[in-house]
Amino acid sequence: MNNVTEFKRRRLALQSQLKPRSMALLMARPEVLRNGDTAYPYRPDSNFFYLSGLAEPEAVFILLSKDLGGQCILFNRPRDPKLERWNGFMLGLEGALSELAVDEAYPIAEFQQKLPDYLQQVQCVYAPWGRMPQLDQWIMDAQEHLKKQVRRGVSWPTECIDVQHMVDEMRVIKSDYEIQLMRHAAQSSVKAHRAVMQYAKPGLHEYQVEAHFNYHCGLENCRFQAYPPIVASGANACILHYVDNAAPLQDGDLLLIDAGGEYNYYTSDITRTFPVNGRFSEPQRQIYELVLAAQLAGIAAVKPGVAWNEVQRVMLHILTTGLVALGLLQGDVDTLIEEKAFLQFYMHGSGHFLGLDTHDAGAYKIAGQWRLLEPGMTLTVEPGLYIDANDTSVDKKWRGIGVRIEDDVVVTKEGCDILSDGLIKTVADIEAWMAR
Ligand code: GLY
Ligand code: MN
Numbered sequence: 556m557n558n559v560t561e562f563k564r565r566r567l568a569l570q571s572q573l574k575p576r577s578m579a580l581l582m583a584r585p586e587v588l589r590n591g592d593t594a595y596p597y598r599p600d601s602n603f604f605y606l607s608g609l610a611e612p613e614a615v616f617i618l619l620s621k622d623l624g625g626q627c628i629l630f631n632r633p634r635d636p637k638l639e640r641w642n643g644f645m646l647g648l649e650g651a652l653s654e655l656a657v658d659e660a661y662p663i664a665e666f667q668q669k670l671p672d673y674l675q676q677v678q679c680v681y682a683p684w685g686r687m688p689q690l691d692q693w694i695m696d697a698q699e700h701l702k703k704q705v706r707r708g709v710s711w712p713t714e715c716i717d718v719q720h721m722v723d724e725m726r727v728i729k730s731d732y733e734i735q736l737m738r739h740a741a742q743s744s745v746k747a748h749r750a751v752m753q754y755a756k757p758g759l760h761e762y763q764v765e766a767h768f769n770y771h772c773g774l775e776n777c778r779f780q781a782y783p784p785i786v787a788s789g790a791n792a793c794i795l796h797y798v799d800n801a802a803p804l805q806d807g808d809l810l811l812i813d814a815g816g817e818y819n820y821y822t823s824d825i826t827r828t829f830p831v832n833g834r835f836s837e838p839q840r841q842i843y844e845l846v847l848a849a850q851l852a853g854i855a856a857v858k859p860g861v862a863w864n865e866v867q868r869v870m871l872h873i874l875t876t877g878l879v880a881l882g883l884l885q886g887d888v889d890t891l892i893e894e895k896a897f898l899q900f901y902m903h904g905s906g907h908f909l910g911l912d913t914h915d916a917g918a919y920k921i922a923g924q925w926r927l928l929e930p931g932m933t934l935t936v937e938p939g940l941y942i943d944a945n946d947t948s949v950d951k952k953w954r955g956i957g958v959r960i961e962d963d964v965v966v967t968k969e970g971c972d973i974l975s976d977g978l979i980k981t982v983a984d985i986e987a988w989m990a991r
């Protein structure tokens with residue numbers, strides 16, 4: 556699927572920020588070998604894709620400032636019947652013009668030779684400096700080439716600006732089109748989470764649960780996961796980014812699954828924690844319900860005008876109060892929060908922006924102040940409690956319990972809309988669902 560209107564809108568939005576006599580360049584991420592001659596499945600760089608719409612390697616996207624004509628130019632791979640016989644369809648130059656609505660398309664092999672012609676027209680170059688070493692090198696080589704011609708009156712750009720930061724900021728507010736894709740990613744993952752909740756049982760292994768999750772995402776055209784799924788049973792759940800997914804599921808343990816499919820390059824990121832045998836033990840239930848109370852309050856706090864750290868503040872208050880009530884922390888709640896006593900059990904933030912990247916682009920503080928939420932921002936809300944299996948400072952019954960509950964939300968005018976809505980999370984609903 557390709558939405559040309561959307562890509563054109565993004566290009567105009569970037570162009571409106573360009574200085575006169577300037578150009579912006581973005582480059583496709585190169586293919587990466589996994590082993591031998593086998594490449595990792597190709598995934599375009601998010602900023603390059605955001606503007607170009609192209610999901611192929613070996614390409615450079617150029618946007619000229621309005622005073623220079625405002626063209627949008629793509630250098631990409633021409634179609635090649637021999638390569639296409641082996642590796643499949645290539646968009647080619649004609650495809651770039653018709654499908655991506657760029658104004659001009661040229662073979663990528665000509666880019667280096669044509670670059671000085673562009674550079675001598677401009678004073679300022681916007682590029683993802685430092686992120687695409689090949690592009691940096693091409694620009695520097697072209698600059699050197701121009702400098703050698705100074706006595707012939709040739710000029711070159713004298714100002715470099717980071718385009719990465721500008722595109723990152725554009726990506727913070729999602730369009731309806733993006734939200735629609737993200738909803739599909741989230742809802743496909745919801746189906747997969749619901750399916751694995753019924754599939755998991757003692758005796759299976761974490762990798763089998765992972766395979767089942769991948770399968771259900773694949774059925775919804777989410778062929779790739781947004782990140783390697785975390786399928787963590789028992790105390791493995793206390794390893795925040797556990798990805799071994801190798802252990803057998805033990806009767807009496809919890810299973811934490813943090814996994815989300817990617818759809819059309821848009822991610823989801825969802826966590827559920829449930830008992831392998833379908834019934835929470837009393838200590839598991841107490842920890843679970845505390846995390847759930849924090850998450851519900853965190854989601855309720857998401858609305859326009861609220862500062863980014865407010866969601867964490869609300870959740871920390873509930874978690875710390877609950878930890879004191881359960882005897883896991885001792886002392887005055889406000890003092891414990893001030894002293895960050897919760898770090899023993901809760902060592903991450905409230906969530907993150909979500910979009911083309913799981914930990915999506917955009918600044919969290921602006922001029923030193925936490926950013927205020929705005930309609931169209933998409934983020935996760937994901938409190939957790941992780942009690943180390945070897946933590947002798949707490950009663951034995953708590954050790955090795957790890958719980959995280961994570962949903963994806965979009966900020967609306969009044970509050971927020973849960974993209975991962977429909978995925979059960981109360982103790983009663985989980986136990987009933989697993990008993991079916
Ligand atoms: N799955 C990574 C995270 O929750 O941030
Ligand atoms: Mn996650």
Ligand code: MN
Binds near residue numbers: 824906907935937961
């Ligand atoms: Mn997350």
